[in-house]
Amino acid sequence: MAFDPINPPQRLLMGPGPINADPRVLRAMSAQLVGQYDPAMTEYMNETMELYRGVFRTRNRATLLVDGTSRAGIEAALVSLIEPGDRVLVPIFGRFGHLLREIAERCGAEVHVIETEWGTVFTPEQIAAAIAETRPKLLAIVHGDTSTTLAQPLAEIGALCEKNGVILYTDATASLGGNDFETDRWGIDVATAGLQKCLGGPSGSAPITLSERAVELVNSRKSIEAGIRADGDAVSASPIRSNYFDLSQILDYWGPKRLNHHTEATTALYGARECARLLVNEGLPEAIDRHRLHGTAMATGLKALGLELFGDQKYKMNNVVGVLIPDGIDGDGARSAMLNDYGIEIGTSFGPLHGKVWRIGTMGYNARRDTVLTTLAALEQVLRRGGFGVTAGSGAGAALDYYHSA
């Protein structure tokens, strides 16, 4: 058993994420560690909180990281907010809506769902009717669902939740940093994300933000764990079902109390901080414009190759596009050719779209002109060899024309 050091092949990751990490993020992650309560470490934690306030567009004090992948952030939010028996409404428009339902059920919630066909999103009227019917404590909805490439507009849903006293949670993993997202203006109580999409980092750290109202709810369930509990410390009658995801304790770890909880994943924090630092330095509006520019160029090129886009394009995320696999083309074979011959990864799909739709991303570090043009050029070659009639130069040409006109 003698294995070589890590030496991965060069890949251009143009799927729905994870994508290539920004080299500056990887460099930040190569810095040596400091102690868990070193003044340098707690200062980095405070700076990370401030930087993610900029990314989430919020003034929420409770803006921090959960140590795990984006899914860990979702579960931390839901298990901390949901008490067994709580009514939760989950509007589902793709695979990750099903995940929210799944997690809420495991938290012991009474879950009500409404569904809309993949490739569409909900109208405010549909959401209003479902709220009126189910009277939920919590509404949990995905913002951008990579499975369908669409983003659900949230501003009106936020207003509806506020009017009805409903807590609004949203999963912004796929959208944050590349699409409009306004935590405070839209009235979102809790939002979570991951690094591996528009933030340009590796999976493994989950930024989260909580409104004061959400913090109050979470803190009402606070129980300081056995082993470090002191006289007078909180013991709740309805403690959060998880220790690792107990946001009431995690908030005290990130706050002035510096409660001993997990040992912060320092390297992941270095990376998460750098992801946010780069975005905030670029400016969030500018970063979103960049995603819109390159996402539109990609979509323009794909259409010019003769491909049909999937889903209601009015609601397409900037950073990922679904494209119908043409008749006669072996979808997985073409993806293999892209990967093995050109070193470019594009994505397959889940559930009802599997075998019918490829998903192609332009996000984070890979939201660039060269990645868009290279992908279109390679895809033209693969489609031609697969027997699909394509005009030479059509895809990259249309994208270049778009860049020149934009």
Next chain:
Amino acid sequence: MAFDPINPPQRLLMGPGPINADPRVLRAMSAQLVGQYDPAMTEYMNETMELYRGVFRTRNRATLLVDGTSRAGIEAALVSLIEPGDRVLVPIFGRFGHLLREIAERCGAEVHVIETEWGTVFTPEQIAAAIAETRPKLLAIVHGDTSTTLAQPLAEIGALCEKNGVILYTDATASLGGNDFETDRWGIDVATAGLQKCLGGPSGSAPITLSERAVELVNSRKSIEAGIRADGDAVSASPIRSNYFDLSQILDYWGPKRLNHHTEATTALYGARECARLLVNEGLPEAIDRHRLHGTAMATGLKALGLELFGDQKYKMNNVVGVLIPDGIDGDGARSAMLNDYGIEIGTSFGPLHGKVWRIGTMGYNARRDTVLTTLAALEQVLRRGGFGVTAGSGAGAALDYYHSA
């Protein structure tokens, strides 16, 4: 809001962990990403499983990583094994035994505890009596508890559990890689760890191994999540209460099914793989000998400085030593002087030992002669300036003598 790039101060981390990461681990973590199902990625996952079989000393097929800190590994084990109402026995000999009780309670277990004074461990007779009295389904116990610096012998407890049909879980976070640990020979069903102690990496990935019996128990509760469930897929009557920590699904992600679950934290996996690769290349017995050598040198030097060691030294872990803070010395002031004047971190203590005991580690990348001697030399200076009578050169001298004789 303009923050500089990450540029942490140089620290020599000689506390109970986290410690400085091996630079080779940080270099591995700076490698660029590949896709989640890229053949290169799944091969790295398989290699990581094989490498951790070497570290855990096991043939368990189910040997993998949980994406989170060491505490995430503990919770994944307990929430996947425990059904609400299950009887769980937790023998507690330090702070992290309390954590096991805490997590088991949040999983809905009927938890029974026995406790022994901090600084001691349990006899097999005490464990046997508690098993006879409580008839648990699961016995959960810490192997090495950094809070007291002691390691609980497990071989006889493994035999007792086997004889009584009890599942044995142990938290080996603090001990693995630096102390004898024999998953298969000792009859341990499930063990979890972290990278930030003897494995020489950053916190953020939790290696775990499960026996066939434990895998059967976990798989009996398997429910494939909504959103990717196909006809005929498992739906359990007693599903695991967590999605993120659902080992039945995580095992399918790491197995030939490659079930879509979380997005593996690739950078953390690169690091975890390198930690194990370095240990396996060194040889586990050799790595443990190295920890014994430097741990003994440190303890010898501390005694020669006139300090008294804490706890039953017969059961001390190789990688960390507790030392009573001498009368008249301000414990936190001395730690600050070590950090601010010499750049060396040593540890404080929890609960009953807080303010009474420092904890000094020699583990992972920092289990070296130069770190031991530098720490002893600096501590001599700090103790002298604090007013503690110390013979010049006594600590480092005794350690050097020990090295020459060892």
